Amino acid sequence: MSAETSVSGVAGSATSARDFILPDLGEGLTEAELISWLVNVGDEVHVDQMVVEVESAKSVVELPCPFAGRIQALHANPGDTVSAGQALLSVAEAGAVSNADSGSASSEASVTDADSHGGGANLIGYGASEPKARSTKKRSFGTKTSQSDFTAPSTTAQAAEPAATPPAVAAPPAPASEPPVHTASQPPAEVSVSPVSSPIVRKLAKDNGLSAKHLPGTGPGGVVTRADVLKAIDSGKASPATQTTPATTSTEPDSMPAGGTADRDTRTPITGLRKVVSERLTKSRQEIPEATIWLDVDATELLNTKRALEARTGEKYSLLSLVARFVVAGLKKFPIINSSIDTEANEIVTHGDINLGLAAQTPRGLMVPVVHGADQMSLRALRDSVSETVGKASTGKFGAQELSGGTFTLNNYGVFGVDGSAPIINLPEVAMLGLGRIKDRPWVVEGELTVRKVMYLSFVFDHRACDGAEPSQFLTFVAGCIENPISLLPEL
Template identity: 45%
Template sequence: MAQVLEFKLPDLGEGLTEAEIVRWLVSVGDVVAVDQPVVEVETAKAMVEVPCPYGGVVTARYGEEGTELPVGAPLLTVAVGASEPADAPTAAVAPEAAAPTADPAPAPAPTSASASDETSGNVLVGYGTGAPAARRRRVRRAPMSASAAAPAPAREPVNGAAGAVPVVSPLVRRLAREHGLDLRELTGSGRDGLILRCDVEQAIRQGAAQAPPATPAPAPATTQTPSPAPAPMQATPSTRPGVTRVPLRGVRGAVADKLTRSRHEIPDATCWVDADATELLAARTAMNAAGGTKISLIALFARICTAALARHPELNSTVDLAAREIVRLPEVHLGFAAQTDRGLVVPVVRDAHARSAESLSAEFARLTEAGRAGTLTPGDLTGGTFTLNNYGVFGVDGSTPIINHPEAAMLGIGRIVPKPWVYEGELAVRQVVQLSLTFDHRVCDGGTAGGFLRYVADCVEQPAVLLRAL
């Protein structure tokens, strides 16, 4: 007889507490092997495939695509020991994924001393291919007498589920609680009546719109004059037809949170300089003509940047607010901003200070391809100490970027374009790039920031300057 095991959303590391289901890779009735990926989820860090530790037949799935689940919530159940879907007995699934009925029978009394202070309750946490499914949750409470253990009358069905609120996400419950909403009065727009975050937000907006206006104090008696006709009510941006609301979650939500925190905490400043990149482009052409791994332009800027950080280590640091200390870091883990279909991500090149131009080129290429494919791991996206932002690929000359918290600085690279330039005392057309440095003014002053940026510009104009640092 097959044993039904429940597979829960595992801890994905890096402090992640929830994930959004992007795509199911298996269906109910499919046979899965141990460590076979069963679902693709998106966290605040990256898109990852989650493997199942059990082998058998999938008997239930919890959550539709687009649903956010907390770590530890059920993902699916597997009948272990069954090789065909028909081998999975219904009775084995009932305790974990059976659909609730209108008149649920009272739970059996505890049979052991260890269970005497617990009670079971059906809490709607997801669904398979049919009606919403209920899952047993153990709720700790004080012992009660036999007379007090009688089952309470069953509640009226809500959205097709008896005595259970069809809500998956604890975030939805918290949002409703904070605004004083009774979830049993809402009708869910999700599959099988599932209450989503947008349903709660809509109820909040409707409640605000229906709130009676404050009664003004009676005005003193004056000469009666004709009252002007009331102005027509203007539709708010959220209620006008055609308005689209995009949830801030996943990668986009994580970026929003980090940038907001950076603006709130970091007193940043920006300085910039124009540099003649003609010689740097010529050096790159000569390197690639010699054969071997092609050297990318961003890799050359990274090599220059690590040499500049060795001269100005103040910018490779972070601020410990609790200890009121500046923490200077010995290694350079270089992040670089990359635009993907899922938003802006910042992959990190580990130990960039110890890499050659060839190694940097290869690692930039690997991480860029993984970012486009959505296969970056949380480890690929965390731990950076300094960031390069090549906004020149968008055809712009300059920018004042927001520092990637908790780092202390970011170097921006504009587009390289031919411009008039005084070269060796004469006017010439040269390849010019604008460089900008946004830095945390707590870790250094303008002199240090200016010295760093000037050194970077000198290396761009005369790549031979780098030989001193090699």
């Protein structure tokens, strides 16, 4: 059953089916990528049953259906970008007779708006009351971490966009000099363009000098999809509305001189998490007067202590968890480092809790999950929390709560085989500590040259929050703990 049919059925009868719309995702997020369906057309579902998995710029979540009944239609495919207020699926109420197969010519497709089902309400049980009769007027939807030197993979959605209007009959637009002629067999010229249901697709086309409605659509009913726009961009195909604009055509790939390399280039839209990371990194660089200091540290005793601790307890301890314990002690000793900047109030906010962020490379890209209340944990509890957080990085499926509320970030880029870096501060925090690789290096011990396990520490801080004294003292404190772990005992 096509998406167009099911939407028409809803418009024709308020009791035949109800649409589950993508709710307000919070934190200013207005769109998400559909990862996978957990149900199929024809399945019976109950209230609050998980039916779809979506990925926002913050996290990957499963959404529960607020209705009970039989799945009548799925309005998007895996890989599609959907906007808040857009219908995800239609559910026919138990015992209701579907109008989808009636073929009624009087039914006009209408797009579900956010108000018809209380858009922005809670996921669990929203829209439980009977929906209001919807207008048949056609509407369009509004369009709408952490930092290190990692690179995040990007993916381009190739699936079809959901259909929100009836299939349009393709016909060439009438000449500008004479009005269109309407006959019984010819649709009006205003609907003789390709339907475009997604505001994201329209915006992508507009940003690249194209008119989405003039592109051929490959989606259900001729709907123009993101893939269609990307194909037009790559091929340098301008729409009739933009072909005569010199400024637009001059930047298209087909204007490249013969023998150019444009045909070998690959264009990847900056969307989703990559877009959020890019915006935050840019804002951090523009807004923060940052300074970086670094120190090389003899980590030989740290490795010895790790082995002794594991032998004594029979448990495993990662170097990251041990350094995290030193960092927590340092933040308690120098609380200004555990701060953030409130730019609106022009204030430095020194946090009472230590919520330790761990920069992690995930399949989704760079993320900074947070260990909340790290200052209240024992070494064993902190080790377990760090281990659990690092384990989740292999999938990148962190909840929104796990990615928010950080007060300081620890970045272990040594796992990538590099010695050091000048990391970008994770807004709105004021500092970040980076750990480089551990490597055998010549080192002087008690006047004798020997080989030791040496690592580099890179520390970047916001000069608005503090000057050089506290950051230097914090860094040397952590370095002292690494070089002589027993020195931390008085701090415990």
